[in-house]
Amino acid sequence: MDGYQSGFGNGFETEALPGALPVGRNSPQRCAYGLYAEQLSGSPFTAPRISNERSWLYRIRPSVAHGGRFVKCPPSNWRSAPDDECDLPIGPLRWDPMPIPAEPRSLLDGMCTVTSGGDVGTHTGFANHVYLINRSMRSEYLYNADGEMLFVLQYGELRFWTEFGIIDAEPGEIVVIPRGVKFRLELGGDSARGYVCENYGGTFTLPERGPIGANCLANPRDFLTPVAAYQDRDEPSAMFVRWGGSLWRSEIGHSPLDVVAWHGNYAPYKYDLRRFSPVGPLLFDHADPSIFTVLTGPSETPGTANVDFVVFPDRWMVSENTFRPPWYHMNVMSEFMGLIYGVYDAKPQGFVPGGISLHNCMLPHGPDTEAFAHASTVELAPAKLEGTMAFMFETRFPQRVSRFASSSPQLQADYADCWLGLEKRFDPTQP
Numbered sequence: 211m212d213g214y215q216s217g218f219g220n221g222f223e224t225e226a227l228p229g230a231l232p233v234g235r236n237s238p239q240r241c242a243y244g245l246y247a248e249q250l251s252g253s254p255f256t257a258p259r260i261s262n263e264r265s266w267l268y269r270i271r272p273s274v275a276h277g278g279r280f281v282k283c284p285p286s287n288w289r290s291a292p293d294d295e296c297d298l299p300i301g302p303l304r305w306d307p308m309p310i311p312a313e314p315r316s317l318l319d320g321m322c323t324v325t326s327g328g329d330v331g332t333h334t335g336f337a338n339h340v341y342l343i344n345r346s347m348r349s350e351y352l353y354n355a356d357g358e359m360l361f362v363l364q365y366g367e368l369r370f371w372t373e374f375g376i377i378d379a380e381p382g383e384i385v386v387i388p389r390g391v392k393f394r395l396e397l398g399g400d401s402a403r404g405y406v407c408e409n410y411g412g413t414f415t416l417p418e419r420g421p422i423g424a425n426c427l428a429n430p431r432d433f434l435t436p437v438a439a440y441q442d443r444d445e446p447s448a449m450f451v452r453w454g455g456s457l458w459r460s461e462i463g464h465s466p467l468d469v470v471a472w473h474g475n476y477a478p479y480k481y482d483l484r485r486f487s488p489v490g491p492l493l494f495d496h497a498d499p500s501i502f503t504v505l506t507g508p509s510e511t512p513g514t515a516n517v518d519f520v521v522f523p524d525r526w527m528v529s530e531n532t533f534r535p536p537w538y539h540m541n542v543m544s545e546f547m548g549l550i551y552g553v554y555d556a557k558p559q560g561f562v563p564g565g566i567s568l569h570n571c572m573l574p575h576g577p578d579t580e581a582f583a584h585a586s587t588v589e590l591a592p593a594k595l596e597g598t599m600a601f602m603f604e605t606r607f608p609q610r611v612s613r614f615a616s617s618s619p620q621l622q623a624d625y626a627d628c629w630l631g632l633e634k635r636f637d638p639t640q641p
């Protein structure tokens with residue numbers, strides 16, 4: 211755990227040089243080492259204590275020196291809500307894994323939007339993307355003013371050089387970069403693919419625990435935030451800002467990752483999804499998937515998430531006299547799913563690692579023919595779902611499909627056929 215501090219939403223403090231962090235105050239007349247003090251507010255000043263988020267950064271230059279004159283970048287596959295460019299017929303949708311292009315792509319031009327909903331201009335909603343990249347950002351830095359970014363790594367290791375310190379992550383882990391945090395993304399290998407939820411709404415937090423009590427699910431101590439690390443590098447660089455649904459660029463002469471010390475509760479973090487301790491039905495029936503919520507992005511309406519992040523990890527299935535896979539259903543919330551590795555029990559075929567499925571608001575879905583046949587006839591003994599990690603971004607907003615995703619060759623034309631074999635089984639003479 212070297213290089214990280216543990217805990218979800220803690221008030222952290224860390225310094226890369228001794229004495230860089232002021233003691234007992236935030237804004238001394240002169241900071242140590244000639245640093246500038248700067249506050250980064252992730253919530254309104256007046257937010258209730260439980261959701262009040264801010265950090266104090268002690269940096270070589272204040273952020274106003276990290277770009278002032280911006281030019282708009284040409285549009286790319288990175289889109290923001292509202293996005294109504296595509297007019298696909300409604301239906302359950304599924305994609306095979308999208309390939310990583312041969313041409314050089316960094317995060318800046320390798321973010322490909324799949325769905326979005328809400329409105330970036332009102333800080334409500336989200337955009338769900340895949341990143342398909344084969345190049346590190348070099349002297350190129352990004353912060354996102356539109357939302358926080360939840361990275362779900364699926365293939366390839368990543369190193370996030372953030373202004374709060376360095377986060378290394380591998381498939382099976384997630385990384386959250388809060389709104390406004392500057393970073394540079396470096397590849398661990400030749401290429402990488404994964405998913406990003408860009409959350410325009412309330413910042414991700416841990417769900418309420420109710421009768422579950424203090425332990426299990428995602429435990430706060432497993433969330434890791436980096437220790438301070440800075441660059442003192444003067445060289446031609448570019449500061450990119452995602453703002454108002456566009457990408458903007460400013461030329462600067464140095465690295466903006468120049469924070470020597472910081473303290474506060476608004477900072478990037480990572481979490482290993484294999485640390486999630488599932489809780490579920492121990493005797494009969496199939497619980498709602500909300501028991502697998504890792505993080506929830508709240509809206510103003512209690513229990514109605516702007517977006518929830520839910521995982522389906524390794525677990526034992528023990529319910530007796532129960533149809534064990536997800537039930538057939540229709541949902542007011544809309545469900546974007548991805549598969550990090552393994553097999554998902556409701557879809558043994560066609561939903562493959564790196565793939566995507568979309569079951570939009572009130573569109574029916576459930577186990578495919580094969581999964582139904584198996585689950586409704588198999589002799590029920592305790593069985594372990596092993597080597598599997600699927601996830602869901604579940605949102606109150608209907609999800610609009612992007613032009614990129616609707617015209618993608620990976621969109622499966624025959625997805626809805628996976629339920630064709632569910633024939634009439636009704637026999638009024640057989641109770």
Ligand SMILES: O=C(O)Cc1cc(O)ccc1O
Nearest residue numbers: 498499535536537545556575
């Ligand atoms: O649609 C899905 O596969 C996700 C899901 C899983 C589950 O266990 C119950 C409901 C649900 O929507």
Ligand SMILES: [Fe+2]
Nearest residue numbers: 541545569575
């Ligand atoms: Fe579902």
